[in-house]
Amino acid sequence: MSTKFTRRQALRLAAGSGLAATALAAPRIARAQSSYPEQPINVVVPFDTGGYNDRLARAFTPFLQERLGQPLVVVNRGGAGALLGHTYFLQQPDDGYTILCTSAAPYMPLNILLQGAQFKISDFQMINLPSRDYTLMATEAGSELKSVDDVIAKLKADPSSLSIGVQPASADLVNLMLWADANGISRDGLRIVTYDGGGPARNAAAGGVVDIGLVGGEGFLPLAEKIRPLLIFDSEKRDNWDAPNSGERGVSKSVSGSQRGWAVHASMKESHPDRYEILVKAIEETSKDPKVVESLTKQQLATEWYGPEASQESLRQTAEVMEQHVDLLKGA
Amino acid sequence: MLEFDAIHSAFGLLTSSWEAWIWVLPGLLVGLFFGAMPGISITMAMAIFLPLTLYMDFLPAIIFLTSIYTGAGFGGSVPAILMNIPGTSSAVATTFDGYPMARQGRHNEALGVALAASVIGTLSSYVLLAFLIAPVSAVVLKMGPLEMFVVAIWGMLLLGSLAGSSIPRGLLAGVFGVLLGTIGMNTAGFIRGTMGVPWLLDGVPTIPAMMGLLAASQLLNLVNVNYLIEDESSRTLSFGRIVSGVRLALRYPTIIARGSIVGVLVGAVPGVGSSISNLISYSEAKRNADDGDTFGQGNPKGVIAAESANSSSEGGAMATMLALGIPGGGATAILLAAFAMHNIVGGPSFIGQNKDIVYAIIFSNFAQAVLLLVVGLGFVFLASSIVRVPLRFLIPSVLVVSVFGSYALTGSASGPITLFLFAVIGWVMLRYDYPVAATVVGLLLGRLLETNLLRSWQISGGDVGYVLERPGAAAILALMLLSIGLTALSRYRRRRRMAAVTPEVAS
Numbered sequence: 001m002s003t004k005f006t007r008r009q010a011l012r013l014a015a016g017s018g019l020a021a022t023a024l025a026a027p028r029i030a031r032a033q034s035s036y037p038e039q040p041i042n043v044v045v046p047f048d049t050g051g052y053n054d055r056l057a058r059a060f061t062p063f064l065q066e067r068l069g070q071p072l073v074v075v076n077r078g079g080a081g082a083l084l085g086h087t088y089f090l091q092q093p094d095d096g097y098t099i100l101c102t103s104a105a106p107y108m109p110l111n112i113l114l115q116g117a118q119f120k121i122s123d124f125q126m127i128n129l130p131s132r133d134y135t136l137m138a139t140e141a142g143s144e145l146k147s148v149d150d151v152i153a154k155l156k157a158d159p160s161s162l163s164i165g166v167q168p169a170s171a172d173l174v175n176l177m178l179w180a181d182a183n184g185i186s187r188d189g190l191r192i193v194t195y196d197g198g199g200p201a202r203n204a205a206a207g208g209v210v211d212i213g214l215v216g217g218e219g220f221l222p223l224a225e226k227i228r229p230l231l232i233f234d235s236e237k238r239d240n241w242d243a244p245n246s247g248e249r250g251v252s253k254s255v256s257g258s259q260r261g262w263a264v265h266a267s268m269k270e271s272h273p274d275r276y277e278i279l280v281k282a283i284e285e286t287s288k289d290p291k292v293v294e295s296l297t298k299q300q301l302a303t304e305w306y307g308p309e310a311s312q313e314s315l316r317q318t319a320e321v322m323e324q325h326v327d328l329l330k331g332a
Numbered sequence: 333m334l335e336f337d338a339i340h341s342a343f344g345l346l347t348s349s350w351e352a353w354i355w356v357l358p359g360l361l362v363g364l365f366f367g368a369m370p371g372i373s374i375t376m377a378m379a380i381f382l383p384l385t386l387y388m389d390f391l392p393a394i395i396f397l398t399s400i401y402t403g404a405g406f407g408g409s410v411p412a413i414l415m416n417i418p419g420t421s422s423a424v425a426t427t428f429d430g431y432p433m434a435r436q437g438r439h440n441e442a443l444g445v446a447l448a449a450s451v452i453g454t455l456s457s458y459v460l461l462a463f464l465i466a467p468v469s470a471v472v473l474k475m476g477p478l479e480m481f482v483v484a485i486w487g488m489l490l491l492g493s494l495a496g497s498s499i500p501r502g503l504l505a506g507v508f509g510v511l512l513g514t515i516g517m518n519t520a521g522f523i524r525g526t527m528g529v530p531w532l533l534d535g536v537p538t539i540p541a542m543m544g545l546l547a548a549s550q551l552l553n554l555v556n557v558n559y560l561i562e563d564e565s566s567r568t569l570s571f572g573r574i575v576s577g578v579r580l581a582l583r584y585p586t587i588i589a590r591g592s593i594v595g596v597l598v599g600a601v602p603g604v605g606s607s608i609s610n611l612i613s614y615s616e617a618k619r620n621a622d623d624g625d626t627f628g629q630g631n632p633k634g635v636i637a638a639e640s641a642n643s644s645s646e647g648g649a650m651a652t653m654l655a656l657g658i659p660g661g662g663a664t665a666i667l668l669a670a671f672a673m674h675n676i677v678g679g680p681s682f683i684g685q686n687k688d689i690v691y692a693i694i695f696s697n698f699a700q701a702v703l704l705l706v707v708g709l710g711f712v713f714l715a716s717s718i719v720r721v722p723l724r725f726l727i728p729s730v731l732v733v734s735v736f737g738s739y740a741l742t743g744s745a746s747g748p749i750t751l752f753l754f755a756v757i758g759w760v761m762l763r764y765d766y767p768v769a770a771t772v773v774g775l776l777l778g779r780l781l782e783t784n785l786l787r788s789w790q791i792s793g794g795d796v797g798y799v800l801e802r803p804g805a806a807a808i809l810a811l812m813l814l815s816i817g818l819t820a821l822s823r824y825r826r827r828r829r830m831a832a833v834t835p836e837v838a839s
Contacts, residue, residue, distance in 0.1 A: 207473025
């Protein structure tokens, strides 16, 4: 007998030790099998690659899958303002193997109010909506409009004196109109220029193509040097913008912008309550993990933990305000 | 302008480690292969390989992704020439003359010409980028809807050249395309022409529709033909003739230069890019050529114009992305995502703080362009072997690949359904002698035209005097009119010369 192994023997040995390892690990696997998850989980993003939700999903899932012990696969289902993706998601089984990462507000209410979607907000259960965007009114860095008071003075004298870049059917448009009402500016004469995405509207404001732009503020951060912020539509200061917020300026009513994050089927709470608990706990722990917070903050992605109840309630409130102003949303 | 300190440290970055170079070749090959597959867009190829770059350093990651970008930019022209399928919308104009050349048995030359024009286009766009990145970035944000509208009109001039035998039919086909392009939700939030189908809310899926119109309708017409090239002796794979195609492209430096400038400028504008630049470049080349009448029948100049413009758009799009952090299209959006994955935030401050990295990216792209010539020659040689495949095998295979591709693009049955419907429309149009290409151009430009006309109207409040407030738009308009005027003048002169010559010949 030689001590040398042939190739075949080596293989057999490797297979054997593999088996042994499997046998040793068996109790753990057996435990895992009784519990969720035992197969890869699909994360539906109802937008194309490259947007905020896609970036959030791709940045967060590597950490979340460490906790869940199963790979997470990001599936982009873009189109029709997330209507196609939301509908697709609801058609999947509510077994917790398909979860959603979306801009719940404004897209879910818009799908329902304007696009005749067949679902209700209550068909979804939010788990956490860490990103809560706000409307920022901004102008080109070199603009002659130095503050929001200049804007008010000009628009009061002649509502059509400034062109205003905004997305149609958006929280920004509702905020603009509420702000105009509060400042005694006529809604009808406003010269509104519609853009079909936040990016193009921000570029137009930063390039002085439109006089002022009202767009989600977080997206303005990379362009911070090219713009002058004029007014933050929120009750508190956001992102260190050097501008007053609408709370200080006596406009208490404002709609929060996009609310983005994680959701599952509402029916999952009844059909698989144990899985629901596991998933919520994993997302909570991941969101609070300092390593995750550091990594996502660097990419300008939010990690705040609000939890299922607060997230669902905040979405419901936004949907309610949007429903009140549905006429505004119906076409600019 | 160039900054030599930064250039020096850029060379330092590129020469200090082999890692910056090892990814260029795989990137180009991935790009060529995916770009040549109908229905797999440049964006998709880059998105598939994006997660891989997590495990690389920042510079190698960006170099790998831009290599895919460069490779895929040319890859799309291979099916455009050999099968009349524009793999991406940026290769539409390549089909106009590339495919006729292939059918005449000049496939080797056509591929060589396309390769050379692409390589030189990429190269010159990055040279321009190195010098122009600052001024271009200053101008891009100033581009308003009126400027974009004028650019779109410039693209529409192409309809005149595509009309073929009957101008009214050409215009009708173009208008049909524009109307198709306006289906869906417009920029003001109104929904038109969707017939209640939610998949149409974003408009007709452009690439499946294009594949249907151009490719499937052509293939159905080939049913009674045995081979793509009927003359058996022309059905050759010749490396020598590919190389002579490369040399042929070098004989038209003006067309390449014009294409590159159009490509960089149009490519730099977010949301326009290479799908428009190839059309403008083609129509300019056709109008300014002595033999403009033979465009569309296999004139290599048409291929040169289209390919130099679509590949140089890469440099323009990169300028906007690097200088402003604004993605002009899907490919640059993926690059920005790669920036974010390495915790680097793109935006106006990026270029100020990282000049060395920017120059390193530019220099690496010079090397990519040169390497593309080598890799591309081999790739094209292998790809051209499909002219030897009997059509009774080729047509079904191409149709199957197109159906898969259209499914991959839309992620639902809406892609294949669109492909099928437009294949029928394309076949009917061909049968009754309407130019299919005019509809494709209308479809590509319709949304751009409508959106920007509407926005110009919104900004100006309906005041026509707004044109005078936008010197940029006025300048583009003047340039366009000048170009048309010069063409008319040179035609007139040529006709007079002909008229003067003809009687002598007759006598």
